[in-house]
Amino acid sequence: MRTHSKNPVFVSLVPFIFLLYSFAQFCYAATDTLRQGKTIRIGDTLISENNVFELGFFSPESSSFTYLGIWYTFDPKAVVWVANRDTPISHRNGVLRIEVDGKLVLRDGNNSSVWSSSVTGSSNNAAAKLLDTGNFVLSRDDSIGHLNRALWQSFNEPTDTFFPGMRVPVCSKRGENCAYRSWKSPSDPSPGNYSVGVDPNGGPQIVIWDNYERRWRSGQWNQQFFTGIPSRRNNASPYRGFDISQPDESGTMYLTYRASTANLIRIQISWEGREKLSRWNNSTKQWDYLQSEPDPDNECELYNFCGSYSTCDQFDSRKCVCFKGFRPKSQDQWDARNWSGGCVDHGRKISNLIIVIVSLVVAGCLVATLWRYKTKLKGLSAVSSKLCCKDDDVAVFDVSKSKSKEFTTDLLRPTDILIDGNQVNGPEVQNFNFSCIATATKNFCEENRLGQGGFGAVYKGELPGGEQIAVKRLSGQSGQGLIEFKTEIMLIAKLQHRNLVRLLGCSIKGEEKLLIYEYMPNKSLDNLLFDEAKKAGLDWRTRFSIIEGIARGLLYLHRDSRHRIIHRDLKASNILLDAEMNPKISDFGMARLFGGNQNEANTVRVVGTYGYMSPEYAMEGLFSVKSDVYSFGVLLLEIVGGQSNNSFRSFDHTSLLTYAWQLWSEDKVIDMVDPCIRDSCSPNEVLKCIQIGMLCVQDSPSQRPKMDAVVVFLESEAATFPMPMKPTYTSLRTAVEEEYALDGQEIESSNDVTVTTIVGR
Incomplete structure (x- = not known):
């Protein structure tokens, strides 16, 4: 059987192949770009192309929180940027990804977003690249690294570090300084107390702030360097690498920095409030601190350390010295080595006292002189006014003893004004000299006429002391005018309320009967409300305020005054407006006073204004507080609709009330609102008022x-209140009434109803 031995060449290549594979894996992992669909988790990092900066998750020493940041690859402790410095991640669970809308989003272990990039435009093919400058740039996938096409970049959201390549905006028009903010502590990257930036006010200069107080400043920019840099720094100083560009089209300048050497430079605002300039020493593998501002060994570099009019010398044992001719503002604080109060002119304190004393004496003399002069003028004015206006020969009239409608005139004490045997005058109602009032109104000239009422005209006047008044001159031939005159004085003298017009006094001379009121500069409500050119000035808030004021005035008459009073002639022309558009009910000539238990009365002589009278009063002569309520309802609808009930009827042969009910029943009630306020009023308030x-x-x-x-x-x-029912009386009228309503003349109906014209005062 043939056997094979191991190939010695193959065996020798195994370690090399393993190393090559490991290197390939390392090269694959050490990427500088994050693309959509990829993530960076705890332990994953991006490394810039030339291995200068690294992006990933880190935890500061003695901290259990995790942050996303950028640091130097050769010094992981030198963190230059932190994304989620305000929202740390706990439990070391975090992931960074580019989401479908093209934003960089950092999420915690609960998949909650803790930080995201501020992207102005979305992109579905975005990628983020870490550059060798330390800038983390988000852009479209086809333009990675091109800053002019960046969707977002970390240089625009710096933390505590400034280094070459950054451009800091200096906006002189808006005063923005785009400050870098320190860490709170060495183990807490959240925003601390100190910040550094460029203050453009006056001239650009680098400033360190302690919260909102200046701690240190460099001195102004002179187009080459910052002038306040101490003289020990020469032209080779790293601080000479700064430059400020010319303003662009928006008026914005940019602060940049270019290092004079190839060494890596880092400028940081430290957590203890110092701007530290460092350079990486490749030989010692550590940072060399080139400068620290302010110098921890030199308190004189702190902003305004010695206060005003003083100089600081770190080599002088006294540290702070006042300028020649000046002395410490507070010697006790100065002795306690607290120099912040500064110095004052040596002679300014024995001189300031003299100036103050002399000024007080002169001011006192001037005040005394002016006071005496003003008092003298006031006395003369009062004497003049009294001599002119207060009638020593009081005209006294007593209707009960007079068979005719004329007054009897006698000479009595100046304090006596009698009506039906009752003395009604006092400090609230004065008797005025007729000649003085005639002079005040320029002899009742036409240009001073404010309006015409049913019983006479109203004129504007001015007393010798400068007080403006309104004078009602009642018709001498009107028997009704006499009754109105008597009633008005007797009733209104007893009334005091901010929504009732104030009667100042009266004047009587033969057939002449005058009532003197406080002057209302905005005249009567009808003068504005029913004038197409003026009504736009009555916005909804003003109208609603007028409605509330009238209601409170009527409530006072009906319930809160000493006597229950029924006005009986409430209408727009009898509502006067003061300078602040506060409404005041006027014209009490037809008013009636009720006893404590009296709720209703009857009269055979019905007087009033057609369109405002309640049905029971117009047809039966019955009147009560509910009669005034009816008139108030008509007036309220006129204020909302901007139309007079009478003029509305004369044009459309119907009344404002029937028109309002028609819209109410058709659920179109908003259509009756005055077009001038329809778009700006509160619908809920309008519907409530209607x-x-x-x-x-x-x-x-x-x-x-x-x-x-x-x-x-x-x-x-x-508040909830009942729904109204359809009114029927509003459609009742006779041909005679319509004819005279159109003519605008006074008439007396068969049941003694008097219709008066609606004219402003």
């Missing part, structure tokens, strides 16, 4: 809410 308005104009008084419920409805977002 529903409240519809409830207020119910035919039966018992179905209308009281004003306290209305206020609750308006101010509450969760």
Whole structure:
């Protein structure tokens, strides 16, 4: 039998083949590119082409957390970039991949994303490459390594290290400095207290911040180097490799660095707040620290270490010395070696005191002089106003004793104003001299007329002291005017509320009867609401505020004042607006006062304004608080719709109320909202207001809410209230009424209803 011995050549090649296979495996594993479909897990790394940088997972000393980072292949401890510094991975489970949308995503063991690259455009064939510059670049697979086509690069999201090849934006227009932030500690790469960057304000300079306080600055850039670098650094200093480009089209400049030698250079903001410049020593296999800013052995390099007007010398035992002619601001702190307070002018402290004393004396004299002058002027103004406006010869009228509608005039004490035997004047209501009021209104000239009411005109006036007033001049031939005059003084003198107009006083001279009110610069509500050119200025928030104010004013009249008062003539022309558009109810000439237990009254003489009167008042002469509620409902719907109930009826032969009910029943109620506010109003608030308005104009008084419920409805977002029923009275009118409504004249109906024109004050 023939036997074969082992081939000695084959045996000798086995170790070589094994080594060749191992080297091939190593070359295959040591790739610099991550492509879609591939992953990097714990233990896997990318290595740049010339074996300079390595990317993978690492854990700092004394730390149980894992991070994705980049480090030098020859010094794994020199980490230059960290991806998930804010979100570490526990339990050493992590994977990096390029997902289908082209983003680099780092996930933990629970498959939760802990970091991803900020890609502006997606790509389904992306790849990421680690370059020899230390830049990790994500780009499309056909343009790997081309920075001008990069989808994302780590150089744009640096951590604590700056090295050659980086471009730091310096945005002088926006003041951005794109700072590098230190680690929190040697074992914690999360953002620490210190940062370094370029401050473009004034002139570009490198600055180290301790949180938001300056710790060190290099000095300004002079187109060659940073001027504040200490003189011991010569032209061969590594700090001479910086350059700042010219502004591009967006006004952005870029800080770059080019090393003067072939050695690897690294600039890092350390966790203790120092900018360390290092160079790799290939002979000793370690980093040589070339510079540290600020120098740990030189406190004088700390920003503003000695404060203002002082100099710092590390070789002087005193360390900080004030400039000549200056002294420490606080000697105690200076002796305690706390120099941060700085120095002040030696003579400025015995001089500052003198300046302060003299300034106080002069200021005191000026204040005293101005005070005396102002007091004198005020006294003169008050005397002038009193002499001109306060009538010492008080006109007294007593309706109960007068057989005619004229006033009786006698001379009584200046404090007496009598109405039906009752004294009603006091500090709230003054008796004004008629001649003074005539002068204040320029003798009631037409240019001062604010409006025309049913019982007379209203004029703007100005008292000698500068106070602006509104004067209602009642018609001397109107018996109704006399009653209104008496009622208004008796009632409004007792009322004090921010949503009621304030009566300042009255003036009586023969047939002349004047009521003096506070002046409302924005006039009456109808002047704005029913004017096509002005109504756009009433936005929804203003209208809703006006509705709330009117409701609170009525609630005060009905419930919260000393006497229950029924207004009986609530309408848009009787709502005045102050400078802040706050509504104030005015014109109490038709108001009635109720007793404590009285809820309803009857009159044979019905007066009011057609379109605002409740059915029971117009047809039966019955009035109560619910009569005012009806008028409020009409007014509310007018404010929402931006149309007058009367003018609406005259054009369409119907009323705003029937129109509102038609839209309500068809679920189209939003169509009645004023087009000026339809796109900007709150739909929920508008619908709530319309529903409240519809409830207020119910035919039966018992179905209308009281004003306290209305206020609750308006101010509450969760309140529920009943659904309204179809009103029937709104369609009732006669041919005679329509004729006079169109003419805008006063009439007296068969049941003694008076219709007045709607005009602004």
